[in-house]
Amino acid sequence: MIDLDDIDRAILRALQQDATVKTAELGRRLGISQPAAWRRVRRLQEAGVIKGRRLDLDREALGFGVTVFLGIKLATHGRVSLADFERAVTAIPEVLTVQHVLGRYDYRLMVVARDLADFERVLRRRIMTLPGAGEVEANVVLSEERRPGPIG
Template identity: 45%
Template sequence: MSTLDDIDRRILKEFQRDAAMALDALGERVGLSRNACWRRVKALEASGVIRARVALLDPAKLGLGLTVFLQIRAARHDAEWLAQFARATRALPEVQGVYRMSGDLDYLIRAQVADMADYDRLYQTLIARVPMGDVSASFVMEEIKHTTELPLTHA
């Protein structure tokens, strides 16, 4: 889907806040019938603009109250190391995001763990699976803003 119109953007805005919203309610909010909303949503899904509909869970209520950012320097800079690193991080359910970075560090990992002991277990698991050049961690003391909503001004 190359161009989104104003109705598509309104649908996406509503869906980013509540993807379980009934089509009737969505139609009322964006000014379309239920069937017209359904067709638009299906087109947005088919084009890949809507990748998935998920439930956002509260980590603290699931016993995962500590967010950690791991700064990684690669042990090597080759395709084999990167493939091993990608496999290892994808296999760890605590790892919520892995990003290849510019600047002083090579990768940034965001993980959700129960506590420091759980972080240490994650750290030990990761370094056992992949040789690392350097690993440092920063722990979130206060979450000031966290959202999954994307701005739609450029869509």
């Protein structure tokens, strides 16, 4: 774990809001030089605090108006390996995240689809045919509030 000071936290907050902000602008906002801002960002990257920078796409604008969280309980733990299930599920383009979890279900998936009919097709033809797939619970997202998350 890396020790973060107030400037590090401010840099992380700024990059969380806009990952394309330049170090010169970070320095200007925080009252430090561009080289100092660059060194701090580099240190945060090398320490693994900043894993990368991602492009946030508007799924709805791309035609994916439905987001569904699925809980999947494997039917047979011993007969199908977790690796086989994970390899198969990550090959489905509509599955954005795969989380191996504790609790009632073994996996939690975030799935996008164009509409409910498209989701039903993905569910029947791709999800339910996965090796070891058993019980499935679907939660359709009605609305979403995005929060940046805590920076300690």
